[in-house]
Amino acid sequence: MQTHDVLDELWAVICERAENPSENSYVSSILTHRKGVDKALEKVGEEAVEFILAAKNQVRERTVSEGADLLFHFLVALRASDIDIDEVLSELAGRRR
Numbered sequence: 001m002q003t004h005d006v007l008d009e010l011w012a013v014i015c016e017r018a019e020n021p022s023e024n025s026y027v028s029s030i031l032t033h034r035k036g037v038d039k040a041l042e043k044v045g046e047e048a049v050e051f052i053l054a055a056k057n058q059v060r061e062r063t064v065s066e067g068a069d070l071l072f073h074f075l076v077a078l079r080a081s082d083i084d085i086d087e088v089l090s091e092l093a094g095r096r097r
Contacts, residue, residue, distance in 0.1 A: 007085075010072065014079050030076050040080035043073040 017027035033039035047070040054062035078085060 007075075011075060011085050014075055018079050027076055031080055037077070037080040040073065040077040044070070044077045047073045 014027055017025050018031050021028040021032050030040050030043060035042070047066060051063065051066040051070045054066045075085065078088065
C-alpha cells in the first residue's frame with residue numbers, strides 16, 4: 001500500500017467516525033468529547049511532546065511510533081476543527097518552489 005493510500009484511508013475513517021459516531025470508536029470519543037476541539041488539541045500536544053522526546057533521545061523505533069501517533073491525532077484535530085486535509089495539502093503544494 002502506498003503512503004498516500006494509507007493517509008487517504010485513515011482520513012476517510014476519521015471522517016466516517018465524525019459523521020457516524022460510535023461508542024466503541026476512539027476517534028468518535030475524541031470528536032464528541034465534552035471539551036470539544038480542545039480534547040483533540042490536547043492529544044496533539046501530548047503526542048508532540050512524546051515525539052520530541054523520542055527524537056531527542058534518538059530512539060528510532062519510538063520516534064517512528066510517536067510520529068505515527070502525532071500524525072493520527074493531527075488528522076483528528078483537523079477534522080475536529082472542520083478543516084479538510086485537502087486544504088492543508090493544497091497549502092503545502094502552494095509553498096513548493
